[in-house]
Amino acid sequence: MKSKYFLFVMLAAAASSCRKYVDIKTQGSLVPKETSNYRYLLNYTYAYEQGPKLDDIASDDVQLVDGSNQVKALSGSDYYGWFPKAYLWNPVVYPIGNYQTDDAWNGMYNTILYCNTVIEEVPASTGGTAADKAELIAEAKVHRADAYLMLMNTYAKPYNTSTAGTDLGVPLVLVETTQQSLVRPSSQSVYTQIIADxxxxxxxxxxxxxxxTIPSKASAYGELARCYLYMNDYANANKYADSALLTRSTLNDYSASSAFPLRKSDPEILLSKVASSGVGYQPTIMRLSDDLLNLLGTKDQRYVLFTKDAAxxxxxxTDAGGRFFSRDRINSEARNIGPNVPEMMLIKAEYYARTNDVGNALLWVNKLRQKRFKPADYTAATASTSADALKVVIDERHREFFCRMLRWWDMRRLKSEPAFQKTYTRVLGGVTYTLxxxxxxxxFQIPPYQVQLNPEMQQNP
Structure with a gap:
C-alpha cells in the first residue's frame, strides 16, 4: 500500500521548502541547483539536532513527588500532558487532541527528510567538485543514521540478535517523496541501514x-560505537570507540572549572544533538531521583555542577525538596545527547568488563572519574571480579549520562540481564504504577495521529 500522507503533514511542507530553497530563481550570490546551496542547507544545524525528550522522563533519573506543586502544574495543562504520561509509562503519551504532537518524532523524521534531499539532489548539482559533493552526502548520511538510531531506541524494541529479523523497526524512508510504503521493516533492516550509512x-x-553540529570522522566513529553497543556487539563497539578516541579524546576537567564551553565547541562532544522542544519550561524541570542522588554523592562534581535545589x-x-537537573540552564543551552568522549571511554570499559579484563575496565573508568572529582575527593573505583567491574561501569554510565537519554537506553538493553533486572514503581495521584x-x-507508541494518517504503519503493542 502506498501512503497518501507521509509520516506527518510537516514533512510535505518541509519537502516543499527544501525544494524551493534550491530550485527558485535567486539573485545575488546564490545560483539555483549549485552545490554550495546544499552546504547552506546542512549548516542550518537546528534542522539536524532534534532528538527524543521522553526517554529521560521515563528513566529512573527522574522522581516526581505526588501532590507537589510541580505535579499540579504538570497535571493542570494539556500542554505539559506528555510529561506525566511518559513518567508513568502510559501506553499513549500523545493522544489525539490539543498540544498532543510528538515533537521528537516529527523532528527526527524532518532531519531524515533534509538528509534525503541532500543525498538525492547533490549528485546532479553544479559548481562543486566531486570531493565537495561526497563530503556533503557523507554528512547527511551521518545525520540520517543518528536520527534512525534515536528513533529505534525510543519507538522500537531493544535489539535482540535472535528476534531482530522479525521485530518491528521504524518506517525506513530513504528517498525524497511523499508517496511510499510506510510498512515497518524489521529491526535488523534499520540497523543494517544505520551501519551502511x-x-x-x-x-x-x-x-x-x-x-x-557538523559531522566529522569522529562523529561517525562515535555513532558506530554507540550503535554496536545497543546491538550488544561489544567487540565492534570497542573497535569504533577506539577509532573515535584516536580522533578526539579531550575531557573537560570538572575538578578545575565551573565554566563550560558552548555545546557547538565543547571538545568532549563528537556530534551535537539535543532533546526536542518542550524541555525548557519551568514545569518540565527534571527532579532527580533519590537513587540517582545516592549514587552520585555530594562530592561528585557532576552533582555539584549539574544539580540545584528547587529554589x-x-x-x-521547594515543597518537593530534593535536587533538580540544571545542565539545560548552563550557558542557556540544551544538554547534549549526541555521542561524546566519555561515552567512548565507558564503552571501552564495558567491553573489557564483559571480556573478563577487570584491570582495563577499571583503567578506563578511573581515567574518567579523575576528571569528575576534586583531587581531595577522588577515590578510584575498584572491583575484584568481572561481574563487579561491569556493575562499576554501568553505575559510572548512570552518573555520567543522567538526564541525557542514555540511561533509558541502558535500562532497555540491560533489562534481560539478571544482574540488572528491576521492577520500577511510581506513585502519582495516589495510584501506584509499575514497570x-x-x-x-x-x-513508546508511535504517535496515534501518525498511525491515523498512515494505517499501514503498525502500532506498538
Missing part, C-alpha cells in the same frame, strides 16, 4: 569540524 560516510568526512528554579517547587522487565512500556 555510517560506513559509506567515513571515507569522505573531515577528521574534525570547526563546530560539533534555583521556582520557589513554589517490570518484560513490560511493553519500554517501547
Amino acid at each position: 555510517l560506513n559509506q560516510a567515513l571515507p569522505n568526512l573531515l577528521p574534525q569540524q570547526s563546530f560539533n 534555583t528554579f521556582a520557589a513554589s517547587y 517490570d522487565p518484560n513490560s511493553n512500556r519500554y517501547v
